[in-house]
Amino acid sequence: MANEGHERPSSLNGPAVHAFVQHCRTKCPGWALGLHANDCRAVREDSLPDRRSFGADHTHRPASGDPAGEGVVLPTIREVLRFDDVAAALPEVLAGADHLDRPVRWVHVTETASVAHLVSGGELLLSTGVGWPSDDAGLGGFIAQLVSAGIAGLVLELGVRFDAVPRALVTAATALGLPLIVLHREARFVAITEAVHSRIISDQMAALRARDDIHALFTDLSLRGSPADFIVSQVGRVLGAPVVLENLNHHVVAFEALDAGDDVLDAWEQRSRVAHRSADTDWLITPVEARGIRWGHLIALPGAPHPAGRSNVLEQAAVALALSRLADRDADEWTRQSHEYLLRALIGGRFSSESGLVARFEAAGIAVRGRRLVGLALVSRSDGATASAAQSAPAALAAARDIGVDALAGAHPASPGAQLIVALSLGQNQQLTDHAIDTFARRYAHAASLAVEELVVAVGAEAVDIPGLLASVEEATELLARNGGSRRRNLSVYRVDSRPLLRFINSFGSDPRLQAHSEQMLRPLIEYDLDNGRDLLSVLQAYASNPGNRTKAAASSHLSRSVFYQRIALIEDLLGADLDDGETVSALHAALLARRTSAH
Template identity: 40%
Template sequence: MIEGKRPRRLAEDVRGSIGRRRSRGSEDTVTEQEEHDPLPSVGEVLELPELAAGRPELVAGERGLDRSVRWAHVLADSAAAALLDGGELILMTGTGWRRDPEEVEAVSEALVAAGIAAVVLELGAGFTRAPEALLRSCERAGVPLVVLHRAVRFVQITQRVHQRILAAQNETLAARAEVHAMLTELGLNRSPVDYVVERLAQTLGAPVVLEDPAHQVVAWSGAGSGADPAEVLAPWARADGRELTLPEGWVRVPVEAQGSRWGQLTALPGAPHAAGRRTVLELGAFALALGRLADAGGEQWLRLTSKRLFDVLLSGRYRGDTELATQLAASGLPVEDRILVGATLRGTGDFGAHGTLERAILETALRRAVAPEGRVLLAVDEAGGDPERAEPGRPILLALLSFPEGDPRIDPAADDAVAPPLATRLAKELEMLVPSTTPAAWRAHLSLGVPGRRMRALVTSLELVRSAGRLPAAAETGRVTVQQAARQPLAYLVRGLSSSPEVQEFASDALGPLIAHDREHQGDLLRVLEAYTAHPTNRSLAAQRARLSRSVFYQRLALIEDLLGVDLADGATIATLAVALLARRSGP
C-alpha cells in the first residue's frame, strides 16, 4: 500500500506543489495550456475549509494537484462511473461498492479512464482505508486520491466548488466582454494597426508581433515592458521569408476572414489573463481582419512596416546596430553580408495626374528595379528633411536599399556622366508604368547615398541624402535624373553648410554682379557660369550644355570676367565660383 501522508501536512503539500508548478512556469517556457485556466485546480479545491474539516489526507496522485476541476459530483453507486464526462471532482463513501477485489479494480480503472480530476473518499461506512486497487490506479494515472478521516457534508463541498467554478467562468466572461468592447471601439474608430497591436500588448502584458504571410513584421509592441527588440524579433529576422520557428509557448493566431489569411498575431509568454491569452489574441485578430477587409490593397500594412522602421532609424530610437539590424531584417530588409544604401525618390515637373498616382508609380518602379535579389523599404518623408524645397502635395520617398555582394546595379558607372545601373533599370520600369499622357518634361529624381556594409553606413547614407535635398543631377537616363553623394562630394558638403547666413552672404558677394545683370536684362550669365564650372577644361562641351554656340558662349564668358573682375582661367577663381553657385542653388 502507498504510504499515506499525515492530514496536517496536506495543506502544506498542496501549496508546495502549486508553488513548484508556478516556479517552473516562471523559469521555463510555459505551454498554452498552462497560461490561463479559469477553473480551480484540485490543489485549490483541497484548501477549502469545507474539505479541511474532514481532516483530508493525500494518499496518491500528488503530481495531479494542478488538474482543473470542471465540476463536483457525488458518486454513490459504482455503476455511475460510466456516466462521467471528465474533469469531475468525485466525492464518495464507497457504501454502494461491492467488496470483490476484481470489481473494485474494474471500478477504479473506469474512474481513471473517465478522465476525472480527483477522488475524495470519506472513510467509515464504506471503507476504513483506501482500496489498494484504487490507490494503484490513481497513482499510475496521476489522479489525486484524498481520504477524509471525519464525516463532512458533501452538499456543502459541492456547493462551494460550484460557486468557485461559476465565479471563475463569470470572471472570464466579463474579461472577454471588456476586451471585446475595447477592440470593437478601436475598430469603430478606425484605429491604426500599430495602435491595435500596442493595446493588445498592454492587455496581455507581453510583447505582441503582427506579421504578414511572408513572415515579415508589420508591427510589434513591447507594451512598455522593456523587452529587447533584438530578442523579440530574432525569429523573424532569421526567417527571411522562409519557415518561421518560434519557441514553445508563444501563442499564435491567424488574422483571416472570408477565406483569406493576411498574417498572424504572436504573443510572447506573459502573465495569465482572465479572458485567456489566446482568446485576447483571437479578438485582436478579428479586429485587425475587419480593418484589413476595409483596406483591400493592403496599403496600410505595407506602409506601416516602413514607417515604423524609418521613425526608429531617423529618431535614433534603438540601442545599437544589432537591435536595428534585427528590426530591419525582421521587416524584410536583410543587412548581413549585403550592400546597403539610403536614397530618396521624387517626381519633378508636371505629372499631369493626381499625386497619389505619381507616388504609386514611383514606388512600384523602384520595387521592380531592385527585385528580385535586392530588397527595399519605402516611406514618405513626413518630417520633411528638405521642407523648403518640397513641392506642396508631392511627397518625397525615403528608401533603404539592400543588395547582395557584387550586384551590378549598385556598382558605379565607369563614366561619371553616365547614370548608374540602378537608375537605368528604374528608367526602364518607369517607361512601362508612366501613362502616355504624362508630359515629356516630367522626371523621377533619384538621390543615392554612399553604399556601405555596416548599419552605421546605412544610417549615414540616408541622413546625407535626406538633408541634401534635391541637387543638380550628375547624370540622366530616360525619365530618371540622378544625384550621387559618391560623385558629388562638394555639392553635398556645400548643401550641408548652405543654410548658414555666412555661406549665403559669401555666395551673394561672389555672384552679385551676375545676379543683378540677369535680373535687369533677363540674361543667362549664371547658367553660362554653371556650365563652364562644370566643364572648365572643355569649353566646347560647356557651350553645348549651355545650349549656346561657341562664339556666343565665349562672349558670355568675357562679359562675366568683366563684371566680376576675375580670370576664368585661374583654378582658385573657378573653385570659388563653383562653391558660390552650389551655395546659392542650395540656399533657402
C-alpha cells in the same frame, strides 16, 4: 448514512447571460464602417470559431479545449483542499501528490462504482465508498475506470463504509497517478460542491465580462480605422506578451515586443515557419482572413493567461484587422505601413539597439547582414504629380525588384507628402551603377505615373550596417534638399560620391563637437534671422554652394545681384569675416552642412 441524498447545488439561472452572449455573437463593427453585409458575415464565419452560449436553464461546465471555457482559471485540487469545508474535514493525500495542480472542472458526488460513464473528464469525485467493490481486484478496476474517464481526483470520506483506506485502492491510485485524498472527519459535501461551483461560475462570469471588454476595445479600434501597428500594439498590451502580425511570406508587418525587446524578431521567418509546421508549438497563431482571402497571421508568443482567453483576444483582434483590410482594399497597405514604421525607427532613432533594428529590418524581409546598403531620396518637381510619396512607395518597390534589388520604401517622416525615401539592400556582387539608377528611376516614374523628366534622385554612399544606412539616407536627403528645386527639364541624379565635404560631415554623425562648431560659426546669422525675419542663412548657403560665382549664387537665392551683394556685406559684418577667404568659406560651409544634417 452521512451525505446520502446530497444534491448538486442549483444551477445558475442565466437568461441575462444568454442574451448577452447572443448579442456578442451578432454584433458586427463592420456595419458602422459601411461595409457590405456579406463582408461582415464573412469575417464572422471565416475568422471566428463556433461559440457555445450559456443556456437559459443550466450552467456551462467548461471543458478542456472548449473555447467557451478558455480564460476561466479553474481551481486546482490543491486549491480545493484549502477550502474551509474541506480543510475542516482533515484531508490527507495518499496518492497522486504530484498531480494536485490539475484543474477541477466540476465536483460530482457519487456512491456508485459505475460512475465512469456519467462523467466527461476533469471532475473531482466526492464519495463515502458505500457502493464501491469490496475486493482488491474490483477496487483496482474501479480506479482504472476513473482514470480512463479522465477524473481529476478522488476524495473518500472515512467512517461510513471504510474505517481505513484499502491498500489496493492506494496502490492502484499511486500506479495510475490519480490523486486520492481521504477525509478523516465528516464533511458537508453540499457545502464543498457549492463552494467549488460558485468559484467556477464566478470565474465564468468574470470571463464573460472580460470578453465584453475585449469585444468593445477592438470594435472601437475598427470604427476609428486604427492602423495595423496600433491594433497589434493593443493586443500585446492586453495579453502582456509579444505579438506579431506577419504576412503570408512570414515577413513581419507590425509587432509589439513589450519588455522582450526587438531581438524577439531574430531569425523570425525561420522560427515562424517551424512554428506553423509544429503541432506542439507554444505560439498562439490566428489567421487574418475574410471572404476566402487570407492576408497573414496574428501571433502571440507565450504569456500569462487572460480572463477572456488568449485565443479569444487574438481572434477579436484578427477580426479588427480583417475589417480594416476589407475597408481599405489596398493590397499594398500592410507593406506600406511596415516600411514607414521602419523608416520612422531608422530616421527618428526609435530603436534601443542596432541589433534590434537589424532584426526588425530582416523580419520585414529586408536583408541587412552581409549586404551593402544605400539610401535614396526622390522627389518630383512637377506641381501636378499624381501621387504622394506614400502612395508611390509600391512603385519604388516594384522598380527595385525590376533591377534585382531588395528595397524598403516610404515617405520621409518629416515631409510625408513629397519626399520618398528608399533603402536598397544589395548583394555582395551587385553594383549600383549609373545605368541601374537610371533604369530604377524611369521604371519608378512610369509605375507612379510621374514625368521622368521632372524626377530628382539623390543617392547616398554605400554602407554595411544600420548607422551607415542612416548616414546614407541623411546624405541623400541633404543632396535632395539642395538640388530638388532645380528647374532642369530632365531626369536629375545626384550622387554623394561627388560631394566629399558632405560625406566628411556625415561621417561624424551627431557628434556634439560638430554641432558646437556649427553653432559657434553661425550663431550671429541665426539670431539675426530670428529677430528680423531675414534669410541670411539661405544666402550664405547659396554663396558656399557656388564658390567664385556670385551671379549664379544670387540666381539660386532668387535675389537681384544688388540685394544679394548687400546681404553678403551684412553677413561679413555680423561674422567679422571675409567671404573671399577660402578657408573661412569652407568652415562656414561645413557648419551649414552640419546644421542641416542635425535637423534631419
